[in-house]
Amino acid sequence: MPELPEVEVVRRGLEPRLVGRIIVDAACLGPRLRLAPPLAEIERLAVGGKGRELRRRGKYLLLELDNQTRLVFHLGMTGRLGIFPKNEQIKTHDHWLFALDDQTELRFNDTRRFGSLQLLPPGQDEAAIFGALGPEPLQGGFSAAYLLSRAQGRRQPVKSFLMDNRVVVGIGNIYASEILFAAAISPWRPAREVTAPEWEVLVATAREVLVRAIAAGGSTIADFVNASGRPGYFQRQLKAYGREGQPCPRCGGLIVRQAMAGRAAFFCPGCQR
DNA sequence: CTGTTAACCTGAGTGC
DNA sequence: TGCACTCAGGTTAACA
Numbered sequence: 001m002p003e004l005p006e007v008e009v010v011r012r013g014l015e016p017r018l019v020g021r022i023i024v025d026a027a028c029l030g031p032r033l034r035l036a037p038p039l040a041e042i043e044r045l046a047v048g049g050k051g052r053e054l055r056r057r058g059k060y061l062l063l064e065l066d067n068q069t070r071l072v073f074h075l076g077m078t079g080r081l082g083i084f085p086k087n088e089q090i091k092t093h094d095h096w097l098f099a100l101d102d103q104t105e106l107r108f109n110d111t112r113r114f115g116s117l118q119l120l121p122p123g124q125d126e127a128a129i130f131g132a133l134g135p136e137p138l139q140g141g142f143s144a145a146y147l148l149s150r151a152q153g154r155r156q157p158v159k160s161f162l163m164d165n166r167v168v169v170g171i172g173n174i175y176a177s178e179i180l181f182a183a184a185i186s187p188w189r190p191a192r193e194v195t196a197p198e199w200e201v202l203v204a205t206a207r208e209v210l211v212r213a214i215a216a217g218g219s220t221i222a223d224f225v226n227a228s229g230r231p232g233y234f235q236r237q238l239k240a241y242g243r244e245g246q247p248c249p250r251c252g253g254l255i256v257r258q259a260m261a262g263r264a265a266f267f268c269p270g271c272q273r
Numbered sequence: 274c275t276g277t278t279a280a281c282c283t284g285a286g287t288g289c
Numbered sequence: 290t291g292c293a294c295t296c297a298g299g300t301t302a303a304c305a
Contacts, residue, residue: 002298034281034300059299077298078283093283112282114299156276165300172298221298222285241298261277264296 002059002075004137004170005213006224006232010081011056013227014106017083018051018063022101030095033110034076037096037117045069045121046098057130058169068122072129076114082107082227111223134168137206142168144199151191151199158194159187160261162206171206174219174241177266179206181240184250186272187265188258212237240266 002010026042049065056062061081063071073081086105090097096108096117108117120126134150135141150167151158161167162176171179180187182205185198194202218224218232221242225231235242239249243266244257253270 006298074299076282076300110282111284112297112299114282116300154275160276163299174298219298224298262279 002079002218002224003172003175004056004059005175005210005234006218007056007059007061007075007170008214009218009226009232010075011054011061014061014081014083015054017104017227018054018100018106020051021104022050023047023065023098024101025097025099027097027099028095029090029097030093031113033095033113033116034074035116035118038119041119041121042071042117045119046071057126058133058136058165059172060130062120062126070120070126072116072118072120072126073108074116076110076112076116078111078223079115080107080109080223080225082109082225082229132166134164134166137168137170137210142203142206144196144203147194147199147203148196151194154191156191157187157260157265158185158189158191159265161191163263170210173263174221174238175206175209175213177241178209178238181267181272182206182209184272186269187260187267189273240268242266 023046026047028039046069049067049069051063052066053064054061059074061073083104084107086099086103091109093111094107094109098106118129154161159176159180162171183202213219213234216232216234217226219234220231221235240255243255246255248255248268248270251268251271253268255266255268257264257266
């Protein structure tokens with residue numbers, strides 16, 4: 001489900017509801033997630049802590065507490081985080097509840113359980129989780145020079161290269177297709193053959209696409225909702241993803257869909273080179 | 274090292 | 290209604 005824009009939309013919605021709130025209880029309901037969350041540590045370190053800040057790193061959300069403990073959420077494909085009145089009915093696939101001191105609960109729901117919840121105790125460097133991650137696409141480390149050097153010698157298709165979190169974080173299957181469409185670069189192009197000027201264009205279009213997607217509240221293809229349970233609207237602005245057989249907005253050719261590394265790549269063979 | 278495949282899960286949709 | 294099958298926004302171990 002969620003790529004960088006969706007996770008950022010959730011962060012913005014959730015942060016004002018969590019900062020200053022004390023976690024008064026934590027409960028695990030469902031079966032394990034992709035990683036087994038450390039229940040005992042969560043009860044010992046997170047319960048009693050007060051929300052200080054909600055940060056995003058790639059597709060991860062970090063709730064930092066005033067005791068230096070950090071809860072690290074990943075939404076996987078179908079994860080949802082929302083604030084609910086504590087007496088509201090529990091839903092199917094609600095896996096974690098964090099009761100807050102204002103009669104609300106932070107609830108983590110995940111149908112497919114590809115999401116995760118980890119804990120960083122005080123003093124533990126977040127590199128334990130994020131050490132291998134590449135730069136944020138909306139920050140300075142993401143540049144044409146950086147991409148050119150990382151792409152040295154790599155024949156991997158540029159779409160797979162962009163979806164590699166070690167290269168750059170936050171770009172998943174939807175936005176990889178959209179960014180490459182906007183940059184007019186074929187997803188099949190070997191990464192090492194993308195030129196410096198093309199990387200310049202790609203960096204600029206990536207930022208533009210991601211910023212516009214955040215502003216639109218993210219993309220709701222099947223089930224994404226923000227922290228208030230509302231969908232996003234960027235799917236209406238998608239130009240390539242999901243548009244197989246429809247006309248290309250730039251050249252009028254037909255958008256195609258091709259399998260690449262187990263995922264669907266959408267692009268216009270007419271104007272993406 | 275490089276790059277792709279399969280596996281982890283549930284649910285929605287399609288065709289018979 | 291039911292069944293078999295495909296597909297879905299992510300990550301990562303195993304493989305060639």
